[in-house]
Amino acid sequence: MNESVNIPQSSEELFQFIDSNAISSEKIVAPRYSYWKSVFRVFFRKKTNIFMIVVLLLMFLVAFVMPNFWVYDPMENVQNASTFNLSPARAMRYFHDGSLKWILGTGAMGNSIFYGIVASARTSLLLAIICAAINMTVGIIVGAVWGYSKKVDAVMLVIYNIIANVPYILLISVLVYIIGSGFWSFIFALTVTGWLSIAYFFRTQVMIIRDREYSLASRCLGTPVARVISKNILPFLTSVIVTLLATELPSYISMEVFLSYIGVGLSATVPSLGRMIQQGQTAFLTFPWAFWPPVIVASVITIILYLLGQNLADASDPRTHM
Numbered sequence: 001m002n003e004s005v006n007i008p009q010s011s012e013e014l015f016q017f018i019d020s021n022a023i024s025s026e027k028i029v030a031p032r033y034s035y036w037k038s039v040f041r042v043f044f045r046k047k048t049n050i051f052m053i054v055v056l057l058l059m060f061l062v063a064f065v066m067p068n069f070w071v072y073d074p075m076e077n078v079q080n081a082s083t084f085n086l087s088p089a090r091a092m093r094y095f096h097d098g099s100l101k102w103i104l105g106t107g108a109m110g111n112s113i114f115y116g117i118v119a120s121a122r123t124s125l126l127l128a129i130i131c132a133a134i135n136m137t138v139g140i141i142v143g144a145v146w147g148y149s150k151k152v153d154a155v156m157l158v159i160y161n162i163i164a165n166v167p168y169i170l171l172i173s174v175l176v177y178i179i180g181s182g183f184w185s186f187i188f189a190l191t192v193t194g195w196l197s198i199a200y201f202f203r204t205q206v207m208i209i210r211d212r213e214y215s216l217a218s219r220c221l222g223t224p225v226a227r228v229i230s231k232n233i234l235p236f237l238t239s240v241i242v243t244l245l246a247t248e249l250p251s252y253i254s255m256e257v258f259l260s261y262i263g264v265g266l267s268a269t270v271p272s273l274g275r276m277i278q279q280g281q282t283a284f285l286t287f288p289w290a291f292w293p294p295v296i297v298a299s300v301i302t303i304i305l306y307l308l309g310q311n312l313a314d315a316s317d318p319r320t321h322m
Contacts, residue, residue: 043315052304059301063122070101072119072271077110084110085287105289108279113290117297119271123183124298128252128305131190136245138195143202144229148210153203160200163193172255173264181267190252198244205240209233239316246309250302257298273298 043049077083083106086094091102104113146156163171175189206229209215215232234241253273259265260274261281268275273294280291 039312039315043312046311049308049311052308055300056304056308059121060125062118063125066118067122070115070118072112072115074107074109074111074116074271077106080110084108085283085290086110087287088289104293105287107276107290108283108287113276113293116271116276117273117294120273120276120294121297121301123266123270123272124253124256124274124301127183127187127190127256128249130187131194131252132245132248134187134191135195135198136241136248138191139198140202140234140241142195143199144206144234145225146199147203147206148225148229148233156199156203160196163196164200168193169259172259176259176264181265181270183266183270186256186266190255198248201244202237202240205237206233209236239313242309242316243313246306246313249309250305253298253302253305 083091083094085108086102086106088103088105091105095102101112101115104117107113107116142156146152171193172189175192176186179185179188210233215228218228218232256265256272257274257277260272261278263278265274266272276294277291277298280287280294284291
């Protein structure tokens, strides 16, 4: 069987002429990609992250704004023995001022447990932020140079082996006894060698990346060391930095609570969660309202910071952006 096929005869029907543009021909049609936009898209995909951020923001708001209006004075009722160790219900009836000041009862000296927790949370959060900022900044910079330069590596390994063999708690305790237990003295004790373990960790990560082909090509082209580290190495360690920060922030709060609990941390004049736990643990069976609220607040802050940091570290991994 023969079927007739209509074949166009003119060239105008076979081809269509379009304008030629050399610049347009080089363009690739692809969606725009932003690394951090993709990170936050993956991060906020989990509704639990939004809930934890809201809770953390409320804690920050209460801890950093309320003390400016409601001053905590642990000695305000020290001369009135009838205000000592009042339960929340009894404290609200005794003071009957309708404020939130006595909603958690009073402590051993008639102090407000609620105001004490707010002031103590502010101290702990501020301490964690400052210590993490100092140790992470110094640790990342020193670790990057340490892992890149073999001469620096030889010197820093000796320093690390000497200091790393001294127990960290013992070193902090000695420094606190020598320089005092004030707020800034305690920060100095936590940061004078706290950056060293971070630097050693980054030294290992940098050594893995420094000998890759693009880094070797940059060195052969005469690229300065600082630019090689900042452009070729550190961007590949973003998820590692976030992961480490996720463990550093809550660790300082835990460290402050533990050291203050054993009497080595902040002085008695500086309100802290560890100091409140220490004061309440002697009678936590008879006066539980003085012990459990600071324990719960310290635990909630630590857990939220850790979970948010871990989830942000997972979101910063480019493999999750597919």
